[in-house]
């Protein structure tokens with residue numbers, strides 16, 4: 001079967017009477033598809049779209065172009081046909097595939113990707129509103145990539161990805177990308193996965209580190225985004241991201257797993273309305289230090305060095321609950337003030353900090369929690385906990401240090417009096 005993408009066909013037919021285009025070959029030639037956009041590792045054949053007066057009389061016996069392997073002929077009537085009805089195009093064309101030197105007639109199916117892709121979302125979330133929103137993801141390791149995938153599945157179409165890391169074999173099992181991506185920049189490989197889900201998505205990638213040298217670029221990108229997800233591992237990068245987001249008044253969601261992924265946390269910063277990452281470092285320094293294993297460098301440095309862990313079969317599975325919660329919070333933010341079925345979650349997702357524990361890890365506070373049993377009381381693993389923490393009024397990033405100092409000194413003076 002030959003799968004045509006209606007939108008590409010309509011565009012081609014407008015521009016020329018003869019257009020060449022690649023067709024991706026799947027399942028050893030069972031399917032030839034125009035639709036795959038991110039296609040590293042998928043073989044393709046050169047194809048051509050052309051016109052004739054009567055497709056029923058047309059015989060495909062010669063190669064119009066030497067390297068052409070797929071040939072689709074459209075009846076001239078297709079131009080006058082109802083362009084809004086893509087299904088009629090399938091009746092106004094015929095397709096051949098060159099196999100063993102012979103042109104073989106094959107079935108042709110025309111699909112309108114954009115019309116059908118998000119049709120199931122109607123009444124659940126407003127994809128039109130979400131589609132215009134831009135999400136900036138810093139770090140596309142196992143966390144950031146899973147979040148990107150979750151968001152494109154939710155209808156987000158505008159992505160900016162920042163990461164300077166390349167795929168390596170040890171990354172593969174925890175990551176949404178596979179062996180065909182080894183050696184590539186993670187940003188570019190994730191961009192292909194996003195485009196393979198939604199070919200009309202826009203993905204801009206920056207193979208850069210989140211550090212001071214790039215702070216002006218980062219500031220511009222933060223300013224242009226509707227929301228920022230910070231899924232990098234390194235403390236300095238998070239501190240910098242936090243400062244830029246507070247200065248640009250941009251909501252930022254910080255996320256990562258605890259060591260050996262025994263749990264994870266999500267901090268949502270609404271500048272000047274909630275605490276920021278700097279306040280968080282001061283209020284819960286241990287909690288913050290516990291986190292930094294959101295990429296593989298950290299995984300090696302932290303998760304495997306402090307004690308021998310021969311196998312980590314469930315690590316990817318331990319990450320998913322946290323990345324899915326991040327997606328939920330991002331969608332909630334993007335659809336804020338919109339009348340959707342998600343509004344009932346506003347009261348549930350009001351906390352700035354969320355904690356999740358995958359197991360009762362030896363040496364952690366959770367070690368002595370009650371096992372997950374048939375009772376609902378007390379603290380248990382495998383549940384979300386929202387934590388209320390106040391901003392630090394003297395926070396050097398989001399607070400007013402001098403005012404707070406003066407207030408405290410005033411306090412001391414009046415106490416003495």
Ligand SMILES: [Zn+2]
Pocket residue numbers: 275276277278279280391392395396397398399
């Ligand atoms: Zn702060």
